[in-house]
Amino acid sequence: MTSQDTLMRLHAVIETRRQGDPDKSYVARLFHKGTDAILKKIGEEATETVMAGKDGDRQKIVYEVADLWFHSMIALAQFGLSPAEVLAELERREGLSGLEEFAARKAQVREQQEGS
Numbered sequence: 001m002t003s004q005d006t007l008m009r010l011h012a013v014i015e016t017r018r019q020g021d022p023d024k025s026y027v028a029r030l031f032h033k034g035t036d037a038i039l040k041k042i043g044e045e046a047t048e049t050v051m052a053g054k055d056g057d058r059q060k061i062v063y064e065v066a067d068l069w070f071h072s073m074i075a076l077a078q079f080g081l082s083p084a085e086v087l088a089e090l091e092r093r094e095g096l097s098g099l100e101e102f103a104a105r106k107a108q109v110r111e112q113q114e115g116s
């Protein structure tokens, strides 16, 4: 079993919660609250991840990043996306230096500005 399977299985569970009972399911409750509530959770979990990092607490970092990924997956579902699309984007970037990509993007913007 791969990590991708784990993400896709969780995604499938999240999708089933769309019509779930908010009294029985955390995910259903969050869907029921709507986009702003989902995005707010991502902000909270990102902040908690930063705090865990500042504390240098490795176990807490794992716990908070799991919360962050989980809530990000609810956000993806809310926008009709799946982890497969994020994984495909990461695969597309594989082997592409971040600095080279940044330079290419800058050059593209410069060309667009010079062309207009």
Ligand SMILES: N=c1c2ncn([C@@H]3O[C@H](COP(=O)(O)OP(=O)(O)OP(=O)(O)O)[C@@H](O)[C@H]3O)c2ncn1[C@@H]1O[C@H](COP(=O)(O)O)[C@@H](O)[C@H]1O
Residues within 6 Å of the ligand: 010, 013, 017, 024, 025, 026, 027, 028, 044, 066, 067, 070
């Ligand atoms: N992976 C998770 C998962 N990670 C975190 N959480 C919940 O996310 C919440 C995180 O909230 P916080 O840490 O901010 O604490 P909180 O006090 O509970 O939340 P607030 O009151 O502050 O909003 C907690 O209630 C956690 O239990 C999760 N809830 C569910 N899942 C997965 O989603 C599946 C479906 O869950 P249900 O929809 O609840 O059946 C589960 O089987 C799991 O696989």
